[in-house]
Structures are given as structure tokens and as C-alpha cells.
Amino acid sequence: MTVLKETIQVKRPATEAFAYLADFTTTTEWDATAREAAKLTPGPIATGTRFLVTCAMPVGSVDIEYEVAELDAPRKIVLRGRSRFFDIEDTITFTESGGTTRIDYQAQFDFKPLIRPFVGAMEPGLRRMGKASLKGLKQALDDRFPTPKLSGEDATADKLVLPKLARFTRLGYLRGRKRWNPVSADLRGKHVVITGSSTGLGFASAMELAHRGADLTLVMRNKARAEEVKRDILAETGNGNVALEIADLALLAEVDALVSRLLERGRPIDVLINNAGALYNEWQATSEGIERTVALLLISPYRLTLGLKPLLAAAGDARVINVVSGGMYSQKLSVDRLVAKEGEEFSGATVYARAKRALMVVTRHWARAWRQDGIVVNAMHPGWADTPGVKTSLPTFYAVTRFALRSPDEGADTIVWLAAATEAGKLSGQLLLDREPQTQYLLKGTEETAAERKKLLKFLDAYAPTAGATAASMPRAKAS
Ligand SMILES: NC(=O)c1ccc[n+]([C@@H]2O[C@H](COP(=O)([O-])OP(=O)(O)OC[C@H]3O[C@@H](n4cnc5c(N)ncnc54)[C@H](OP(=O)(O)O)[C@@H]3O)[C@@H](O)[C@H]2O)c1
CATH class of the missing domain: 3.30.530.20 (START domain)
Known part of the structure; x- marks a missing residue:
């Protein structure tokens, strides 16, 4: 012995x-x-x-x-x-x-x-x-670890598109993982709001954050599925502190109603995870008349986050996490092309990437503007993960890459890290992959001008919640 x-x-x-x-x-x-x-x-x-x-x-x-x-x-x-x-x-x-x-x-x-x-x-x-x-x-x-920076090796890879794309696969996750520090921060008593937690990355994040003790508010659009998710989380983690909110986030009226309910509940929000998303291969407008990609991926998180800002500020040191996509690297911000018009040639992947690029730009803007409110705002992209969204929206891509895809847990890892890790609370305005800041522009000529950024904020201003943050108010303007 x-x-x-x-x-x-x-x-x-x-x-x-x-x-x-x-x-x-x-x-x-x-x-x-x-x-x-x-x-x-x-x-x-x-x-x-x-x-x-x-x-x-x-x-x-x-x-x-x-x-x-x-x-x-x-x-x-x-x-x-x-x-x-x-x-x-x-x-x-x-x-x-x-x-x-x-x-x-x-x-x-x-x-x-x-x-x-x-x-x-x-x-x-x-x-x-x-x-x-x-x-x-x-x-x-x-739990005193340095705030990660873009590593020298990654900075080199960033200049080369193919090595960068290889990082999006499971191999990138396995490689990144070798450098990670422990995450022992305690999330008990922290209030985390996650959109789109019925499947994929949102579900994986919800499960892990519940396991780490957070109190969750999960936003989904299907009540029966939401109740199932709550039961699954309780059964797996023993965490019963899960509140459910039902909202179709592509609809501004539902975003507003959600904001009103959360404001009424009054519980400060420590972490807001804007994860809900979809890639639509067909053009369609929402019942409010907005092309649904831009409505769901950009206008909705913009309006939701602004509406919830009082609750974020009330937390004292809140974190906003915007889930974007590596696809945004292919696009330069162009406000005039954000809203796809009916009848024009439509590429779901391009419209999706443009909306994600714009959300990245908003992330940086909020990071600067909200520093004094104690709110940090970052974006992450999950690489390529095997989720129902990828399988249904990109069937050919899925068929070709499925063995190299990350699991939903692996894709969600950086969401959880941004929500939980002590050192992540010191980052703001960054794009992360595998817990590391990344370059925000991979291809030459994709960096937007200051004038275009200003134009984006003006465009979005029309969708800001009305003063007093929103009693089920309708949008002040509509894009079409
Ligand atoms: N998986 C990847 O490789 C990958 C890569 C880059 C970026 N992303 C981003 O990661 C995020 C999560 O994607 P995922 O791959 O996990 O996809 P997913 O499995 O399809 O999950 C998407 C989630 O968003 C919800 N959602 C979609 N439309 C909604 C609406 N109108 N209102 C409310 N909720 C809505 C879905 O709810 P329902 O179940 O009701 O549809 C689901 O919970 C998205 O923002 C996506 O763009 C994923």
C-alpha cells in the first residue's frame, strides 16, 4: 500500500x-x-x-x-x-x-x-x-490566470486562410484545448439568459452552465420543447433554477414582449448569450415585413440586448456574448446589402454572413460604449459544429465535413468559457474561437470604413427599443 x-x-x-x-x-x-x-x-x-x-x-x-x-x-x-x-x-x-x-x-x-x-x-x-x-x-x-491574447502562432495562421479554416474543425478544438487554463469560477447565484437553447450550441451551453450552478432563463419558441429542455437539465444536473421564456425572436413584437417580461421580473442579468440563429436558403420576410435572416441574426439581438441593458447594468459586471460565425470573414460590412430584397438573387449563406459581420461590428461598438456601465461585450464563433442547424441548412457541407465537425459541446465551449471564466470578464470587443481572441478580418479588403460603421448604427437605430424600453412596442421603422 x-x-x-x-x-x-x-x-x-x-x-x-x-x-x-x-x-x-x-x-x-x-x-x-x-x-x-x-x-x-x-x-x-x-x-x-x-x-x-x-x-x-x-x-x-x-x-x-x-x-x-x-x-x-x-x-x-x-x-x-x-x-x-x-x-x-x-x-x-x-x-x-x-x-x-x-x-x-x-x-x-x-x-x-x-x-x-x-x-x-x-x-x-x-x-x-x-x-x-x-x-x-x-x-x-x-483562479488567477492571464487574459488570453491572440497567440503568435495564431496570428501567423490568420494570414493564411487554409490553416485558419482547419482550426474550425474538431482538430482546432483539440489543439486549442492543450493551452487552456482551468475554469473554477462559481456560477451559483449568477443569472444567465440564453436564446435558442432548444438544440445545438444553445442547448449544450445551457446544460453546461446549469451544471456549473448558474440560474438560467432560457428563451425558446416552442413551449413543449422548452419544458422538455428544462426537465432534461434538471435530470442531468439537478439544477432546477431554470426559467423559461417563449418567444419567436425573428419578430420584433415578441422580442419587445420578452424584454418587458424580463424587465418586469427585474432580475439583473449577469450573462446574456445571443445564440439563436438560422441560415435560410430561401428568401422570406417575417410577418412584420423584414427579411428573416437579418431580422433574426442582427435586428433581434440588437433590440433584445438594448432592451435588457438596464438589467445588464444592474448586475454590475455583466457579460454579453454574441454568437457569430466564421462565415462573416467572407464579407465586408455593407449596410445597403444587409437586407436582401425580394426577387433579387438570394444566397442564404451570404446574407447570413453579412448579418454576422454586422453583429460583430455592433459587438465592438457596445464594448466601447458600455465600458462605463460595467458591461463587457464579446463575440465568439464556434468553428464548425455538428448541430441540427448545420445539418438542415447546409446538407452538402454537412455530408462532406461531418467527420471533422466539432460536437455541440465542443462548439459551445467558448460560449461557456466567456460566460464563466474569471479572466474572460476582462475581455471586451473581441472575437473568440477556442477561448482565444482572433483576428476580425481574414481576407484583404474586408475591413469596413468608419463611415460604414456609422451607417450601420444609424440603420439599427431605427430598431432600437422605444424610450422606457418597450411595452410590446412595434418597430419604429421597417426594412424591406
Ligand atoms: N453549428 C455551427 O457550426 C455554427 C457555426 C457558426 C455559427 N453558428 C451559430 O451558432 C448559433 C447556434 O447555432 P446551432 O448550430 O446550434 O443551430 P441550431 O441547432 O439550429 O440551433 C439554433 C437555435 O436557435 C433557435 N432559433 C432559430 N430561429 C429562432 C427564432 N425565430 N426564434 C427563437 N429561436 C430561434 C432554434 O430554435 P428551434 O429549435 O425552435 O428552431 C435553436 O434553439 C447560431 O447563431 C448559428 O448561426 C453555428
């Missing part, structure tokens, strides 16, 4: 340290030997929850299947693991005093007979490993 014991002190309440460690998939964030970790059993973490952790060995790797044997919040966690080389019991105890928590971590190895003759020689290495892991855990919980 080999027993490793380490102690660390962190300036965090025991409840936060406990919540972080109870989800043992976080082990990949702080234990340098842990390469992959997955939760094997559905439902909230409880006694009996199982995790699979793959750890690097001097040669190859070993899979350890852990089971939570004891979960006494926020005092003690006991995990029992089995692998082909050893059984292990991790006992983690948390003792809080004056805002600091002492974490005592004991790992007890029981090696298989075949390994026992080598244990003496392995012990110093094991002890070093134990110390390094606990140092990593302390760093994770101290």
Missing part, C-alpha cells in the same frame, strides 16, 4: 472548492497526468456516480474507473478507482476558516501483484506527481 498525502490552502469558500472537485472531470484541468476524463453515469453528481479518467504513464496510459463512494458537502469526498495496475482511494477533506479552505488530499494506492516488485522504485515519481497535482489544483482554485 502506498499512501500520498498533500495539503493546500485556497482563498475560496469550502462550498466552491467542493463543487469544483466533486465533478472529477475537472481533474484534466489540474492533474498534469490526466489526459481525458468523462462522467460515465447520467444525472447529478452523487454517491455512485462514475468517472473514467485516462492518465499518462511513463509508457502509454492507464484508464482508471472511479466511483464516488462518499459525498458529504462541503466537507468530504471519497472516490474509489480501479485500473489494470492498481486500485486507488482518494479521500479529499475540506476545512474552511475565515474565508480560506484547507484541502487535505490523500491518495491510497493498492498495486496489483504483478506491479508490487516495482513499487519501491516508482514511489519517488509518484510522490512528485502527487505534489505537482496538488500544485495544479491550488492554481485552479486560486
